[in-house]
Amino acid sequence: MNMPHPEFDTSGGLPFACIAVPICLPTLYLWVVDELALGRGTWAIESGTKLGWCLWGSLELEEAVFFLTTNALIVFGLVAFDRNMAVLDTFPEMFPAAPEHMSFNSLMKVILIDPANYDMNRVRGIREAVNTLRKKSRSFYLASSVFPGRLRIDLVLLYSFCRVADDLVDESSTEAEARSWIRKLSGYTDRAYGATGEKSRSPADLASYAEKNFPIRVRSALTLLPSKHLPSGPLYKLLKGFEMDMAFTNGVFPIGNEADLQIYASRVASTVGELCLWLVFYHSSIKLPEDEKSRLRQAAITMGYALQYVNIARDIQVDAEMGRVYLPTDWLREEGLTPRDILDNPKQAKVETLRQKLLGLAFEEYQKSRPIMDLLPDEIRGPLIVAVESYMEIGRVLREKSSVPSKTKRGRATVPRSRRIWVAWKNLSTS
């Protein structure tokens, strides 16, 4: 497990708790059983080979020191290995060979390279992205921990880019401000890909555009987007999805019917599914045939609908507070409601009926795409299923009318941590 990279923590050296606990706990255990064994005469140390000092009870000093030193050596050995793996995963430019083919030579290369050569901006950017993911999405944060190193880093960076772009637009106080962020994000994408789709600009050009146009807190999320491994189409389409959100600021409700809902979901979520899949295909050592890839792409699009519908079903109240109603207007009409009624009272009984209807649709889409995930390469199938299932679990919680879902400060239903861990465990062990 190579991330977050505490070993890169420039502020305080090695992470104390992560090292002290695995040394102290087993040492304590071994001291206790050794004391019992020595005390009961199960084994003994010959008198000529010891000082005769006991740490406590019958525990000889030599035994105590032996166990402590052995555990310390094992843990520091693992830390050194983990640190080298983290360096290999973090700097693909320096170490182009995939880390799963790590040889003695590549390990030596990592050991011999002066850390002053590390791109610390990348390290800091990755750390910021991990923090963003941890704070903003419990489901994807947990899921991210089971992906292999380089894919994990790229997914977290992709999340961070999408999150930052969404937040810039959502948190704008006026429509003009939101439009200007979309223009700038689009300008950034133009520069990352070039007008014709090929990657034309240097990292320095991109960094300078980000510096001129975006606040410092979001710059690394933009500049670290792994655009080399992603097509530009879904990114532009994602921006179009954010544009749809802006209609709400003019008092317009853009989701008139189920078709509009699907268009919206395809822009903000299916695009994300496609992008995730591009990273999977790039990082996987198993190269799939084109027809399987295209079935998987279609499934990722459909899974995007499912996740977005769960997201909307969860956030009806939070969205209403922002003046947004994603429930199709013609569904509302069937219940004798208008979007304004939802804004005025998002907790009314009929909303629950509509929430369940939307969840029904979400699970239909999920059922269509979930079996296709079996085509994914072995090493990635489990983690990607965990990502999808952790999010769908929010939908299951919302469907269990008997259970009262736990809620965050913003009033969103969440899945309790133990249940999330169970979902991850179950899906990893069965996929």
Ligand SMILES: CC(C)=CCC/C(C)=C/CC/C(C)=C/CC/C(C)=C/[C@@H]1[C@@H](COP(=O)(O)OP(=O)(O)O)[C@]1(C)CC/C=C(\C)CC/C=C(\C)CCC=C(C)C
């Ligand atoms: C494991 C891991 C780190 C995954 C990262 C996935 C990722 C890059 C997510 C980006 C999310 C994001 C911020 C997108 C911006 C638009 C948006 C808000 C979309 C909604 C996400 C909800 O996130 P959250 O709850 O944090 O957002 P709000 O608080 O509401 O703002 C979405 C619901 C979209 C999520 C859609 C996906 C992750 C795509 C799912 C499909 C796959 C992973 C492909 C599966 C493959 C097959 C073959 C089926």
